[in-house]
Amino acid sequence: xxxxxxxxxxxxxxxxxxxxxxxxxxxxxxxxxxxxxxxxxxxxxxxxxxxxxxxxxxxxxxxxxxxxxxxxxxxxxxxxxxxxxxxxxxxxxxxxxxxxxxxxxxxxxxxxxxxxxxxxxxxxxxxxxxxxxxxxxxxxxxxxxxxxxxxxxxxxxxxxxxxxxxxxxxxxxxxxxxxxxxxxxxxxxxxxxxxxxxxxxxxxxxxxxxxxxxxxxxxxxxxxxxxxxxxxxxxxxxxxxxxxxxxxxxxxxxxxxxxxxxxxxxxxxxxxxxxxxxxxxxxxxxxxxxxxxxxxxxxxxxxxxxxxxxxxxxxxxxxxxxxxxxxxxxxxxxxxxxxxxxxxxxxxxxxxxxxxxxxxxxxxxxxxxxxxxxxxxxxxxxxxxxxxxxxxxxxxxxxxxxxxxxxxxxxxxxxxxxxxxxxxxxxxxxxxxxxxxxxxxxxxxxxxxxxxxxxxxxxxxxxxxxxxxxxxxxxxx
Numbered sequence: 508x509x510x511x512x513x514x515x516x517x518x519x520x521x522x523x524x525x526x527x528x529x530x531x532x533x534x535x536x537x538x539x540x541x542x543x544x545x546x547x548x549x550x551x552x553x554x555x556x557x558x559x560x561x562x563x564x565x566x567x568x569x570x571x572x573x574x575x576x577x578x579x580x581x582x583x584x585x586x587x588x589x590x591x592x593x594x595x596x597x598x599x600x601x602x603x604x605x606x607x608x609x610x611x612x613x614x615x616x617x618x619x620x621x622x623x624x625x626x627x628x629x630x631x632x633x634x635x636x637x638x639x640x641x642x643x644x645x646x647x648x649x650x651x652x653x654x655x656x657x658x659x660x661x662x663x664x665x666x667x668x669x670x671x672x673x674x675x676x677x678x679x680x681x682x683x684x685x686x687x688x689x690x691x692x693x694x695x696x697x698x699x700x701x702x703x704x705x706x707x708x709x710x711x712x713x714x715x716x717x718x719x720x721x722x723x724x725x726x727x728x729x730x731x732x733x734x735x736x737x738x739x740x741x742x743x744x745x746x747x748x749x750x751x752x753x754x755x756x757x758x759x760x761x762x763x764x765x766x767x768x769x770x771x772x773x774x775x776x777x778x779x780x781x782x783x784x785x786x787x788x789x790x791x792x793x794x795x796x797x798x799x800x801x802x803x804x805x806x807x808x809x810x811x812x813x814x815x816x817x818x819x820x821x822x823x824x825x826x827x828x829x830x831x832x833x834x835x836x837x838x839x840x841x842x843x844x845x846x847x848x849x850x851x852x853x854x855x856x857x858x859x860x861x862x863x864x865x866x867x868x869x870x871x872x873x874x875x876x877x878x879x880x881x882x883x884x885x886x887x888x889x890x891x892x893x894x895x896x897x898x899x900x901x902x903x904x905x906x907x908x909x910x911x912x913x914x915x916x917x918x919x920x921x922x923x924x925x926x927x928x929x930x931x932x933x934x935x936x937x938x939x940x941x942x943x944x945x946x947x948x949x950x951x952x953x954x955x956x957x958x959x960x961x962x963x964x965x966x967x968x969x970x971x972x973x974x975x976x977x978x979x980x981x982x983x984x
Contacts, residue, residue, distance in 0.1 A: 534885065534924070534978065534979050534980050535924075535976065535977075535978050535979035536887065536978045537887070537975050537978060538975065541974065541975050543891050543894065543973065543975070544894055546973050546974055546975075547891075547894055547895050547898055547899065547969065547973070548898060550899065550968075550969045550972065550973075551898065551899060553827075553829060553968070553969075553972075554899040554900075554965045554968075554969060555902070556827055557823055557824070557827065557961060557964050557965050557968065558902065558903060558961045558965065560823060560826065560827060561819075561823055561957050561960050561961045561964070562903075562957055562958070562961060565826070566819075566822075566823060566826060566957075566960075567957060568953045568957065569819065569822075570815050570816055570818075570819040570956045570957065570959075570960045571951060571952075571953035571956045571957070572953075573601075573815055573818070573819070574807060574811050574812060574815040574948070574951065574956070575807075575948050575951075577594060577597065577598075577811065577815075578805040578806065578807045578811055578947075578948055579805075579948070580597070581593055581594040581597070582805055583800050583801065583802045583803060583804065583805060583806050584798060584799050584800045584806055585620075585799065585800065585801065585802040585844075586617050586618065586619070586620070586775065586799050586841065586842040586844060586845045586848070587617060587618065587619030587620065587621075587770070587773055587775070587842075588802070591775060591798070591799050591841070592775065592776075594798060595612065595775070595776050595778050595798060595839075595841065598778045598798065598818075598839060599611075599612060599778060601818075602778070602780040602818070602837075605780075605818075605821075605822050605825065606825050607780035607781065607782065607821055607822075607825065607837075608780065608781050608782060608783050609779070609780065609781040609783070610779070610780045610781075611779050611780075612776035612777070612778055612779070613776060613777045613779060613852075613853070613856070614774050614775075614776055615774070615775050615776060615777060615841055615842065615848060615849050615852045615853075616772055616773075616774060616848075616852075617772065617773060617774070617775045617841065617842040617845070617848050617849075618644070618769065618772055618842070618845050618846075618848070619769070619770040619771065619772060619773050620643050620644055620645075620767065620768070620769050620770070620845070621767065621768050621770060622641050622766070622767055622802055623647065623765070623766025623767055623768060624764070624766045625639060625640075625641050625739065625764060625765040625766060625767070626639070626764050627639045627710070627739070627741070627761060627762065627763045627764070628761065628762050629745075629749070629759065629760070629761050630654070630760040630761065630762060631757075631758060631759065631760040632752060632757045632758065632759065637710075637741055637742075637745050637761065638720060638721070638722050638741065638742050638745070639710070639722055639739040639740065639741055639763075640722040640723065640724035640739060640740050640803060640942075640943075641724070641737070641738070641739045641765050641767045642694060642698075642711070642724060642725060642726065642727035642738045642739060642740060643724065643725065643726040643727060643801075643844065643845055644726060644727055644728065644729065644769060644845070645698070645727060645737055645738045645739065645765065645767045646735045646736070646737055646765075646767060646768075646769070647737060647765045647766050647767040647768060648708070648737050648763055648764055648765045652762050652763055652764035652765075653677070653707055653708050653737065653762070653763045653764075654760065654761070654762040654763075655675065655676050655677045655707050655708070655760070655761065656675075656676045656677070656758060656759065656760055657676060657677050657678075657679050657710075657749060657753070657759035657760065657761050658672050658673050658676045658677070658678055658679070658706075658753075659679045659680075659681055659746075659749050659750050659752075659753040659759070660678065660679070660680060660681070661680075661681055661682060661683065661750075662682065663692075663693075663696075663700050666678060666680075666700055666701070666704060667700070667703075667704065670703075670704040670705070673701065673704035673705060673706045674704060674705035674706070675705060675706070675707060676706055676707065677706065677707060677708045677709070677710060677761055677763065678697070678701040678704070678706045678708070678709045678710070679709075679710045679711075679712075679741070679746060679749050679750075679759075680693045680697050680709065680710070680711045680712055680746070681712050681746040681747060681749070681750040682711075682712055684714075684715070684716045687714055687938055687941075690712075690714040691714045691725065693711050693712070693714075694711050694714055694725050694726075694727055694740060695725075695726065695727055695728055696727075696728065697709040697711045697727065697738055698727055698728075698729060698735070698736050698737075698738035699728065699729060699730055699733055701736060701738075702733035702734045702735070702736045703733055706736060707736055708736050708737045708738065708739075708763050709736060709737075709738045709739075710738075710739055710740070710741045710746075710761070710763070711738065711739070711740050711741065711746075712740070712741060712742075712743055712746035712747075713740045713741065713742060713743055713746075713943075714740075714938065714941075714942075715743065715938050715939060715941065715943070716938055716939070717936075717938075717939045718742055718743035718744060720742050720744050721742060721943045721944060721945055722739075722740045722741055722742050722943065723740055723938075723941060723942045723943045724740055724801050724802075724803060724942045724943070725740070725801070725844075725942050726844060726845055726846065737763060737765050737767070739763070739765065775799075775841040775842055775849070776841055777838055777839065777840055777841055777849045777852070777853055778798060778838070778839040778841075779836065779837070779838050779839075780818075780821065780836070780837050781821075781834050781835060781836045781837070782821055782824055782825060782830065782831065782834065782835040783830075783834050784830075784831055784832050784833040784834040784835075784971065785830045785831070785832055786832040786833075787832050787833050787834075788833070788834050789834070789863050790832075790833040790834065790863045790864075790865055790976060791833060791834050791835075791836050791860065791863055791864050791865060792831075792833055792834070792835055792836070792865050792866055792868070792967050792970050792971040793836045793837075793838060793864065793866070793867045793868060793917075794817040794820050794821070794835070794836070794837050794838075794868045794869075794870075794963060794967050795813075795814075795817050795837065795838045795839065795840060795867070795868065795869045795870075795916060795917065796810045796811075796812070796813025796814035796815070796816070796817045796839060796840070796869065796870045796871060797810045797813070797814060797839065797840040797841070797842075797843035797844075797849065797850075797871060797915070797916060798810075798811075798814050798839040798840065798841060799840075799841055799842050799843055799844055799849075800844065800946070801844055801942050801946075803942070803943060803944045803946070804940075804943060804944050804945060804946035804947050805946060805947045805948060806946060807946060807947050807948045807950060807951055808873055808874075808937070808940055808941075808946045808950045808951065809871070809873070809940075809941055809942065809946055810843065810870070810871045812870070812873060812874030812951060812956060812959070813869070813870030813871050813872075813873075813874060813930075814839045814870075815874075815956075816870055816874055816930075816956065816959045816960045816963045817837045817838075817839070817868075817870060817963065818837055818839070819960040819963070819964065820835070820837070820960065820963040820964040820967045820968070821835050821837050821964075821967075823960065823961075823964040824964060824967075824968050829968060829972075831968055831971035831972035832971065832972050832973070832974070833865060833970075833971040833972070833976075834971070835967055835968065835971050838853065840853070840916040843871070843915055843916055847915050847916050847918070849916060850915065850916025850917060850918070850919070851916075851919065853916070854919040854920065858919075858923065861920065861923045861924065861925050864920065864925045865926070865970060865971070865976045865977055866884075866925070866926045866927065866928060866970055866977055867917040867920045867925055867926075867927050867928075868917075868927070868928045868929065868930075868963070868966070868967060869912070869913070869914060869915065869916060869917045869927070869928075869929055870929060870930045870959070870963065871913065871915045871916070871929070872913050872929065872930075872932065872934055872937060873932055873934040873937045874930070874932065874951065874955060874956050874959040875932040875933045875934045875936075875937075875952070875955050875959075876932060876933045876952075876954075876955045876958060877903070877904075877905040877930055877931065877932050877933075877955075877958050877959050877962045878904070878905055878907050878931045878932060878933060879896055879900065879905045879906055879907030879908050879909070879931045879962075880892060880896060880905075880907075880908045880909075880928050880929065880930060880931055880962075880966065881908070881909050881910070881911055881912045881913055881928065881929045881930075881931050882908055882909070882910060882911075882912055882926070882927070882928045883910070883911060883912040883914070883921045883926065883927045883928075884921065884926030884927065884977065884978075884979070884980060885926070885977075885978045885979060885980035886980075887978040888926050888977040888978045888979070888980075889908065889910065891977060891978075892908050892928065892966075892977075893908040895966065895969055895970070896908050896966075899965050899966075899969060900962055900965060900966070903958050903961055903962060905958070905962045907931065909931060912927040912928050912929040913929040914927055914929065924979040924980060925979065926977050926979060928966070930959060930962060930963060932955070932959065
């Protein structure tokens, strides 16, 4: 009996030792004795060199100028378009010229929607052209267009309460702006809900808090249980105009013409480059943004800026001759605007790397003046990132770290335990330009982009060069 008790005690002691010194069951923690604060502090000089190099040194204005050249050369980069594929090949060439490593493309099967010509006009109670932008995946109208009476509603509940009135009509949604997430549901599901009520088309108030008579496009959806009806966004001004007319009891008639088509699926590419790690090359810090855009404006803000500060992060590290312990990888996603296609495909192909994925980072909410970072991950990892920001990013006033990363193409990774981060900027005007003709280089600031590049590069390089990976809050497959 005593021997058994002794053996059990030995097993218990060993178990406790493993528990305290290695990995906590259900996650990844730092080894005992490792001081992340000292490790981060040791990177202060290199962080300052990165910041100086981009703010006052040879790389000042570089990221803005690189983005301007690409957007001015290729313009918008709609998924499935020749513009996008030319831009992807251009980025491969630029990555190679920049001296990055393992430069390559990864094929992705993508949808191919084309807008074609489109227009709308109010016929009664008075003649007036209506500015529109057809929504992604929308079908077109018959060749003679659709002419119909209009019913204006504020909510889906109102639409369904008035379903008998909507049959055979064009539904106009004049939803109030409370937030993007609240407003965008009318763009996404407007055609579905209108079709359930027998409507022949839907026109949706643009998802924006501010308008100078500018429609904003985006993706919409159908389901198999309802008829596919044409759907487009209209300006805030026209939505409110028709709302007022309707409230007065005036009959509104509109003609809608759209040549939109959904063509056969094709092939596009995620664009990848690396700086190989010196000590743990199999471990990865990933930075990213999406290269595709809508077919309006230049896609400079959404998401040219995010893509290019991600390239610039690696470029700055290479220019300074730094080589981190882990591999730094940049991925420029394709076809984000049509359902994060590139990001989801990448996750499917690379999920087996998740055990070695230190952190995934994405910039897709504008590259305005940075305030810090947003983070999704374990509490322990949050403390590490907060310490990093306070010690290394304070001089550029970007030391805030808030919970909840903004995620689009990287949203799958936290589900398997990989930490995620996004850049937090002063982007209060983001939705003024989002998915509109106003998304051009005029929105961008060379100073703000330099600051974003500095924050992105310092964060990515330091995390890639720490002796230990970030803790994870669950078991990684």
